[in-house]
Amino acid sequence: MFKLTINITSFQPKRLLNVLVLFIFFVSSSVVSAQTRMVVGFVTDTLNQPIAGANIAIEGTNVGTATDDNGRFKLNITEKHNVIIKVSYLGYETEWFTVNAKDKSEFTELHFRLKPETQSIEGVFVSAIQRRQGNIDRLNAKGITFMPNISGSFESLLKSIPGVSSSNELSSQYSVRGGNFDENLVYVNDIEIFRPFLIRSGQQEGLSFINPDMVSSVEFSAGAFNAEFGDKMSSVLNVHYRKPTSYQTVASASLLGAGVTTEGVMANSKFSFITGVRYKTSQYMLSTLDVKGDYTPTYIDWQGLFNYQLTPKFSISLLGNYSGNSYLFAPDVRETRFGMFSNTLQLKIYYEGQEVDKFQTAMGALTFEYKPTSSTSLKLYSANYINSERETYDLLGQYYLNELDNSLGSSSYGDSLINVGIGGFLNHARNYLDVYVNSIGHIGQYQFGKSKLKWGIQAQKELFDDELVEWELIDSSGYSLPYNGEHVGLAYAIRSNNRFESFRSSGFAQVDLNNNLGDFRVQTTLGCRAFYWDFNNEFLISPRGNISIVPLENKNLEFHISSGIYYQPPFYKELRLPNGQLNYSIKSQKSIQYLLGAEYYFKAWGSPFRVSAELYYKSLKNLIPFK
Structure with missing residues (x-):
């Protein structure tokens, strides 16, 4: 403590000046000794x-601070000697930095980059089983990229499920329990997916919409599904693409194609993206078909999912896709042998001409999600689908039907003995189709206890611009089919030009109840859909329900029963009659479905197994046949 006493009675100016100098010296010394240094930085x-x-923290003291949400910090240092700054965080290795006292700067900026900490612990075994919940199967999508299949499609995973079948290994399409391949619903992130309409074979089809490298979860129902899913009769495939948490790139390549998928996060993890490009060619596979020629199919696909978290309660996501399929086919010759050993025949066809097809589709869906509470989710989405298809071909064929030598030991065994038929045909098509589908909708969800309430509405507008010119001439042994003795006719001919718009609206409400009744856990799902279409002024009501029962004493056993009324309103293919005109009196296809099943889960030889049994019945009405 410094104390200054002045005796006024003995005041002398010279002595006062000395005292003031001494006072200024002590004050300046105190200021210098208290000088601080500011250290700022980020982690x-x-x-x-x-x-x-x-x-x-400053090591050896109680002085410290913490980084803010952006990883930044500010720290004041008043020590005269060297200071060690310690930076630590749970799960990361600790870092130190020494501030040299000889450095007289008043401001220091630092950047600490912490490495993840690894610790050796005792081994832990974790296993999981994909459990079925009522009429919904939850599938493991991780192994799809390792499943051997020619089409390379995600739907190959479904073909291993009982009740699902496919007659063409080049195609991603499938039928469920005897239904048509157009009776299957496909959703990606709650958005319904459409496919090209003029495709006639698996050779032309190209890539499936779903990119396996982007998938996080898969749900599938092979009939009697819930009201939250749309208006088709056979099945529903519900896929969700993942939301990335880190940077990652996956690439693959083979003789049939290649693909690259990349994902990452930005802007302090508020923005995330996952996008992929795929290329496929089935040229090598098509060269093994009976019809020999020049096959040049090329398929390319791009998809992207972009998410931005504006606030903790509000987010925006964008799902985009472009697909371009080009199919060029110039056939040369086809040779097929058939019949019995006693009567073996050979059909040989020589071709001229070519087929050129192009299918281009683009889709974009913007979704706004608001979560006012942890138990409430509100989504508003807008989706747009554009499809441009071109199918053109002129194919001339001349065929010869010969009887083959089937005499064993003959020098001409397997060669042609006699010609039993000759003819030709000419196929022509100039088919063009443009489709525009715009939809806007809302999906809501409210969780109360162990139960859940879901609802949704959607409005959809469609525009079709269809131009068809297609005919076939068949000539056999000097006359044409059909033969009338007067003039040359065509086997069939289509010429039409249709342009029309239509509007559809739909909505649903569904409640999922979970309760324990005695010794059983019971999950009940009840819902109802409503649908209206202005093309034929059809209004439909579709009630659906499901009950799942699990004994509390044996949770590996599960019973379920589902039922409902299912309608499938017509779309482009069903609307067009064989002559190319539109059927304005058409009605929706209808089915009543019943499903009774049981599941049992167990382990054997260290691996999980599941035994399932189902009894399924479907009553059909107003079926619409088409090619």
Whole structure:
């Protein structure tokens, strides 16, 4: 403590000046000794993502601070000697930095990059089984990329499920329990997916919409599904693409194609993206078909899912897709042998001409999601689908039907003995189709206890611009089919030009109840859909329900029963009659479905197994046949 006493009675100016100098010296010394240094900086991980809440401390003291949400910090140092700054955070290795006292700067900026900490612990075995919940199967999508299949499609995973079948290994289409392949619903992130309409074979089809490298979860129902899913009769495939948490790139290549998928996060993890490009060619597979020629199919596909978290309660996502399929086919010759050993025949066809097809589709869906509470989710979405298809061909064929030598030991065994038929045909098509589908909808969900309430509405507008010119001439042994003795006719001919718009609206309400009744856990799902279409002024009501029962004493056993009324309103293919005109009196296809099943889960030889049995019945009405 410094104390200054002045005796006024003995005041002398010279002595006062000395005292003032001494006073200024002590004050300036105190200021210098109290001078501080400001240290600022930020803390990130090895991916340069900020770490919030990291501890910043001066070692050996109680002075410290913590990083903010952006990973930044500020610290004042008043020590005269060297200071060691310690930076630590749970799960990361600790970092130190020494501030040299000889450095007289008043401001220091630092950047700490913490590495993840690894610790050796005892081995832990974790296993999981994909459990069925009522009429919905939850599938493991991780192994799809390792499943051997020619088409390379995600739907190959479904073909291993009982009740699902496919007659063409080049196609991603499938039928469920005897239904048509157009009776299957496909959703990606709650958006219904459409496919090209003029495709006639698996050779032309190309890539499936679903990119396996982007999938996070898969749900599938082979009939009697819930009201939350749309208006078709056979099945529903519900796929969700994942929301990335880090940077990652996956690439693959083969003789049939290649693909690259990349994902990442930005803007302090508020923005995430996952996008992929795929290329496929089935040229090598098509060269093994009976019809020999020049096959040049090329298929390319791009998809992307972009998410931005505006606030903790509000987010925006964009799902985009472009697909371009080009199919060029110039046939040369076809040779097929058939019949019995006693009467073996050979059909040989020589071709001229070519087929050129192009199918281009683009889709974009923007979704706004608002979560006012942890139990409530509100979504508003707008989806747009554009489809442009071109099918053109002129194919001339001349065929010869010969009887083959089937005499064993003959020098001409397997060669042609006699010609039993000769003829030709000419196929022509100039088919063009443009489709525009615009929809807007809302999906809501409210969780109360163990139960859940879901609802949704959608309005959809469609525009079709269809131009068909197609005919076939068949000539056999000097006359044409059909033969009338007067003039040359065509086997069939279509010429039409249709342009029309239509509007559809639909909605649903569904409640999922979970309760324990005695010794059983019971999950009940009850719902109802409503649908209206202005093309034929049809209004439909579709009630649906499902009950799942699990004994509490044996949770590996599950029973379920489902039922409902299912309508499938017509779309482009069903509307067009064989002559190319529109059927304005058409009605929706209808089915009543009943499903009774049981599941049992167990382990054997260290692996999980599932035994399932189902009894399924479907009553059909107003079926619409088409090619």
